[in-house]
Amino acid sequence: xxxxxxxxxxxxxRSHNDWQTxxxxxxxxxxxxxxxxxxTPKAMVIGCCDSRVQPAEVFNGDVGDFxxxxxxxxxxxxxxxxxxxxTAAALExxxxxxxxxxxxVMGHSRCGGVQGCHSLCSGQAPELDSPDSFVGSxxxxxxxxxxxxxxxxxxxxxxxxALEQVSVLQSLDHLLTHDFIRTRVEAxxxxxxxxxLDIRSGAVSAYDPxxxxxxxxxx
Ligand SMILES: [Zn+2]
Numbered sequence: 001x002x003x004x005x006x007x008x009x010x011x012x013x014r015s016h017n018d019w020q021t022x023x024x025x026x027x028x029x030x031x032x033x034x035x036x037x038x039x040t041p042k043a044m045v046i047g048c049c050d051s052r053v054q055p056a057e058v059f060n061g062d063v064g065d066f067x068x069x070x071x072x073x074x075x076x077x078x079x080x081x082x083x084x085x086x087t088a089a090a091l092e093x094x095x096x097x098x099x100x101x102x103x104x105v106m107g108h109s110r111c112g113g114v115q116g117c118h119s120l121c122s123g124q125a126p127e128l129d130s131p132d133s134f135v136g137s138x139x140x141x142x143x144x145x146x147x148x149x150x151x152x153x154x155x156x157x158x159x160x161x162a163l164e165q166v167s168v169l170q171s172l173d174h175l176l177t178h179d180f181i182r183t184r185v186e187a188x189x190x191x192x193x194x195x196x197l198d199i200r201s202g203a204v205s206a207y208d209p210x211x212x213x214x215x216x217x218x219x
Contacts, residue, residue: 027062027063030062030063030064031063031064034063034064039064039067039098040064040098041064041065041066041067041094041098041100042065042066042100042101042102043059043065043066043067043100043101043102043103043104044066044067044068044069044090044091044094044095044100044102044103044104045066045067045068045069045104045105045106046069046070046071046074046076046087046103046104046105046106046171047068047069047070047074047106047108048070048071048072048073048074048106048107048108048111048113049070049071049072049113050108050111050112050113050199052108052110052199053106053108053197053199055068055104055106056068058197058202058204059204067094067098067100069087069090069091069094071086071087071138072113072135072138072139073111073113073114073116073117073138073139073142073167074105074106074107074108074111074113074167074168074171075087075113075138075139075141075142075167075171076091076105076141076171076172076174076175077141077174078174078177079174079177079178079179080177081141083137083138083141088178091103091175091178091180091181092178092180095180095181095184095190096180099189100190101189101190101191102190102191102193103175103181103190103191103192103193104193104194104195105168105171105172105175105192105193105194105195106168106195106196106197106204107164107165107167107168107194107195107196107197108164108196108197108198108199109161109164109196109197109198109199109200110199110200111160111164113135113139114142114160114163114164114167115160116128116135116136116139117139117142117143117145117146117163117167118146118159118160118163120136120139120140120143121142121143121146121147122146142163142167142170144170145163145166145167145169145170145171146163148166148169148170149162149163149166152166164196165194165196165207165214168194168195168196168207169194169207172192172194175192176192193206193207194206194207194214195207195214196214203216203217203218204216204217205217
C-alpha cells in the first residue's frame with residue numbers, strides 16, 4: 001500500500017520548537033498540574049470551526065480553562081436528529097463527566113456556514129441541497145433557525161447577522177432536548193449562555209433575555 005502519511009513540513013517543526021523555547025515555559029507549571037490532576041474547565045464552548053474564532057482567547061483563557069467543541073456554524077442538533085451523535089457525545093462528556101458549570105454557544109460574524117445555510121434555505125445553493133453534500137446535510141440542522149429568522153427579522157437588520165444570532169438561540173433550545181442538560185439547568189448546576197463574536201473587532205456580545213437581544217460586553 002502506498003504510504004499516505006507524510007512528515008510534517010519543516011516550518012511546522014520550526015514553529016513548534018520556537019513555541020517550546022519561547023512560550024511553553026510560561027504554561028508548564030499549569031500544564032503539569034493539569035496533566036497529573038486532570039482537567040476542570042470553567043466553561044464548555046460550542047464554537048465554529050472558523051480559524052478566525054478563538055473562543056478561549058477572547059475570554060483571556062489559559063490552558064485547561066475552556067472545553068471547546070467546534071463544528072461548522074456552531075450548531076447543536078436536537079436529540080432525535082440523525083446527526084446529533086458527535087455533538088451530543090462532547091456535551092455528555094463535558095457536562096456529566098467533567099461537571100462543567102457553564103455552557104456557551106458562540107456564533108460569529110462573517111460565518112461561512114451560516115451564509116451557506118441562508119443560501120441553502122432560500123433556494124440559492126443547489127450544490128448544498130443534495131444528499132451528497134456533507135456541508136449541506138449538516139446545515140439542515142439550522143433550517144428551523146432560518147425560518148425563525150424570517151419571522152423575526154427587523155427592518156434594516158442584516159439577515160446574515162440575524163441568522164448568526166438566531167442560530168445561537170436555536171442551538172440553545174436544542175440543548176434542552178437532552179435530558180442530561182435540561183435536568184442540570186433546572187437544578188441550577190448548569191447555566192446556558194448565548195454569545196456572538198465580531199471577528200473584525202474581537203468584541204463579544206451576549207444574549208440578554210430581558211432585552212431580547214445580543215448586548216455588547218464592553219464596559
Ligand atoms: Zn462560522
